Amino acid sequence: MEMVNRPYAAAFEAYAVQHPEVLCLSADLTSSCEIDGFRDRHPDQFLSLGMAEQNMLSFAGGLGLAGFRPFLHSFGVFLYRRPYDQLMASVAYPRRKVRLMGFLPGVTTPGGMTHQAIEDISVMRTIPNMTVLEAGDATEVESIVAEADRVDGPVYCRILRGAVPRLFDTPIRIGQMRVLAEGEDVLVVTAGITTEEAIRARGALARAGVSVRHLHLNTLKPFDAAQIVDHAASVRHGVITLENHLVTGGIGSMVAEALAEAGLARRLIRLGLQDTYAHGGSRPYLMKHYGMDALSLVRAVERLTGQATGIDEDALGAVRIDAVHSIVKAEAL
Amino acid sequence: MRNEKTTEEIARGIRARVFEHTIRNNGGYLSQACSAAEQLAFLYNEGLNLGPSTMPMVPPPFGGVPSADNPDYVTGAGYNGPFDAVHDRLFIAPAHYALVAYACLIEVGRMAPEGLGMFNRDGSSVEMIGAEHSPGMEVHNGTLGIGLSTAAGLAWGRKRMGHSGQVCVFMSDGEVQEGQTWEAVQAAAHHGIDNLWAIMDVNRQQCDGAMDEVMTVGDIATKFRDFGAVVAECDAHDLKAMRAARATPHPGRPLIVLAHSRPTQGMESLMSRFPRLHYVRFKSEEERARMNIEIAAELGVAPVALEAH
Ligand SMILES: Cc1ncc(C[n+]2csc(CCOP(=O)(O)OP(=O)(O)O)c2C)c(N)n1
Numbered sequence A: 001m002e003m004v005n006r007p008y009a010a011a012f013e014a015y016a017v018q019h020p021e022v023l024c025l026s027a028d029l030t031s032s033c034e035i036d037g038f039r040d041r042h043p044d045q046f047l048s049l050g051m052a053e054q055n056m057l058s059f060a061g062g063l064g065l066a067g068f069r070p071f072l073h074s075f076g077v078f079l080y081r082r083p084y085d086q087l088m089a090s091v092a093y094p095r096r097k098v099r100l101m102g103f104l105p106g107v108t109t110p111g112g113m114t115h116q117a118i119e120d121i122s123v124m125r126t127i128p129n130m131t132v133l134e135a136g137d138a139t140e141v142e143s144i145v146a147e148a149d150r151v152d153g154p155v156y157c158r159i160l161r162g163a164v165p166r167l168f169d170t171p172i173r174i175g176q177m178r179v180l181a182e183g184e185d186v187l188v189v190t191a192g193i194t195t196e197e198a199i200r201a202r203g204a205l206a207r208a209g210v211s212v213r214h215l216h217l218n219t220l221k222p223f224d225a226a227q228i229v230d231h232a233a234s235v236r237h238g239v240i241t242l243e244n245h246l247v248t249g250g251i252g253s254m255v256a257e258a259l260a261e262a263g264l265a266r267r268l269i270r271l272g273l274q275d276t277y278a279h280g281g282s283r284p285y286l287m288k289h290y291g292m293d294a295l296s297l298v299r300a301v302e303r304l305t306g307q308a309t310g311i312d313e314d315a316l317g318a319v320r321i322d323a324v325h326s327i328v329k330a331e332a333l
Numbered sequence B: 001m002r003n004e005k006t007t008e009e010i011a012r013g014i015r016a017r018v019f020e021h022t023i024r025n026n027g028g029y030l031s032q033a034c035s036a037a038e039q040l041a042f043l044y045n046e047g048l049n050l051g052p053s054t055m056p057m058v059p060p061p062f063g064g065v066p067s068a069d070n071p072d073y074v075t076g077a078g079y080n081g082p083f084d085a086v087h088d089r090l091f092i093a094p095a096h097y098a099l100v101a102y103a104c105l106i107e108v109g110r111m112a113p114e115g116l117g118m119f120n121r122d123g124s125s126v127e128m129i130g131a132e133h134s135p136g137m138e139v140h141n142g143t144l145g146i147g148l149s150t151a152a153g154l155a156w157g158r159k160r161m162g163h164s165g166q167v168c169v170f171m172s173d174g175e176v177q178e179g180q181t182w183e184a185v186q187a188a189a190h191h192g193i194d195n196l197w198a199i200m201d202v203n204r205q206q207c208d209g210a211m212d213e214v215m216t217v218g219d220i221a222t223k224f225r226d227f228g229a230v231v232a233e234c235d236a237h238d239l240k241a242m243r244a245a246r247a248t249p250h251p252g253r254p255l256i257v258l259a260h261s262r263p264t265q266g267m268e269s270l271m272s273r274f275p276r277l278h279y280v281r282f283k284s285e286e287e288r289a290r291m292n293i294e295i296a297a298e299l300g301v302a303p304v305a306l307e308a309h
Helices: A007-016 A036-041 A053-065 A084-092 A120-125 A138-149 A194-207 A225-233 A251-262 A283-289 A294-305 A313-317 B007-025 B030-047 B076-080 B095-107 B147-160 B173-177 B179-190 B220-226 B239-246 B268-273 B285-299
Strands: A003-005 A022-026 A046-048 A069-075 A099-103 A131-134 A155-159 A163-165 A178-182 A186-191 A212-217 A219-221 A238-246 A268-273 B089-092 B167-172 B196-202 B230-235 B255-260
Touching: A003 A138, A007 A022, A007 A036, A007 A138, A022 A036, A022 A053, A036 A046, A053 A069, A053 A084, A069 A138, A099 A138, A120 A131, A120 A155, A120 A219, A120 A238, A120 A251, A131 A138, A138 A155, A138 A163, A178 A194, A186 A194, A186 A225, A186 A251, A186 A294, A194 A212, A194 A238, A194 A294, A194 A313, A212 A225, A225 A251, A238 A251, A238 A294, A251 A268, A268 A294, A294 A313, B007 B030, B007 B095, B007 B285, B030 B095, B030 B167, B030 B196, B030 B239, B030 B268, B076 B089, B089 B095, B089 B147, B095 B167, B147 B167, B147 B179, B147 B196, B167 B173, B173 B179, B173 B196, B173 B220, B196 B239, B220 B230, B220 B255, B230 B239, B239 B255, B268 B285
Parallel strands: A022 A046, A022 A069, A069 A099, A099 A155, A131 A155, A186 A212, A186 A238, A238 A268, B089 B167, B167 B196, B196 B255, B230 B255
Antiparallel strands: A003 A163, A131 A219, A178 A212
16 A cells, blocks of 8 residues: 655645635644645745634635635644634635635544544534535545635535555545445445545455445535435445544434435444544554444444454454555446 | 752753653653743742642543543542642643643652653553643643633632632643633633733744744733733743742732743753744654753753664
8 A cells, every 4th residue: 555645735735836816824733734835935825824713714704705715724623613603604604715624633633632623524514505525545635625626615624644545546526435345235434544444344354255335435515315325225234334523413424314314224333433522542542442443343344244254453454455446436436 | 738849950850851751752842841841840839839639640541531421530630639729720721731741740749750651652641732631631721722711710710619729820822822812811800800820931932933923922911911911021941030920919810920931941952943843853863862962961961761773
């Protein structure tokens, strides 16, 4: 598996220099959000707003009114928790073309409760006019910049930083989920960092004779309920969602809503944070502790199918992850 | 509770511990130890009326988050002594100063040195960004700008209950960029909350570098006065001046002590990294080895014995 270093930094710079109406805003987390190079090389396109997020959100609304398309950079949590009212009134309601680049989503930060955006999807997707995207690999991080900027209104993106694995070879397209496997036993729905976990689990599950249908979501709003329902209808045992987020309000809830509205009776297991705050720690530890890792997924598959797989930590560790070059359904990429 | 060590010795001990930790882990909030060592040493050793710690010297592992299903949940407040009517409370508002605060707890005998070895370890309560359950932390503050408001509310409540204990907030100057800080001072002044005081580490630094480059904040002493606080200023590395500033009468108003500090105090070698001081991660093994020797010499301690690479 190829690891890409700081994919956002290069992609943002390459895009922004081509689009003078794009502005780069930062709230005192410039190098943490990989835009320090951009600040140094393109100071005229960079606005330092300091550690003052409420002001930054309304300020961005004003820039939008003036015809600019500001990209706001901070940890995801600081883009909506404190400045929620400003987000609503200055950005979402008037449909400003404000691009919220939320770094360190969910448990990808060791910073504990105050730094972990664990309810951002749930909050953002309930906001009228908002688009919600989540990058799951380096290719999606690279392509999310241009894709987000196509949105005619505000958009919130969950961004991965640092060394990011490359799983996909085609860019993110709003509204197009990726069908990563077309198995018939269980449907697994993932996004962001949980996709890699599911790919790992799939390798072991395939050897154990479980056939998994795997969807990777990069567009959380608008949500393609019809496609989810079609996939859910084509598996024997049921659906598992695995998300780097609370299970309430996020992908688990979206899938539940889709199934209920379609009147499709399928068992659903929602993996993710179960109505709890997380705490500070490394990403692998947190994913394991809160049941968001590959092994948790395997156990959930066993619960759905009623059959033990014999898969343990070692079996998962042995799975090699290759880039997802040839995917079953090319048109679904 | 008074310590046998002098406040100066405690401050030196804080710098030495944070230095050692940073060298060992190839990263840490080192410049915060430079700027704030005297302030935290002062608070724990003489500025606050704290009872003896009620918590084990070796911090317990992470015991879960607040929840109805977690009746045994405790915060780290017990490290600052019992919560009773007569003792003071302390909030560390910039929770990324936790490493410095933990080092201080060790120096004043409230935490075992092993506690620092648990820093940022999986499953530990000694978290990198001090959490409510981390030693010496009483409330969650990692989202900057909320500490003073919480303290004002607690202070108002304690006044109403007739407590003689006061409420103190250790603040960072980056917090003045957040609007909430000003709302807190405004409310504290309006309600005459004078059992509240803060000491702010005015190091003029923030994540992105020098505050003047990131977001100019102007004359914060005048701003605080205009919002209704009594302001006293001191050199953050001059304990006599700090004592005098703390002693400033502030009837009917909160007191804000602006402690003007240097982000490299005691470790001048760090100047070679200026203005990138917020989180010190050495760029190379060479820099790490050089800083190990240079800073150790400045602190008058032995260089950290590093494993061979
Ligand atoms: C509300 C909020 N926004 C952003 C951050 C990220 N952050 C952590 S420390 C910091 C600024 C540091 O400046 P200061 O508080 O003065 O601390 P110092 O530079 O002295 O360490 C920022 C922006 C945060 N913790 N909370």
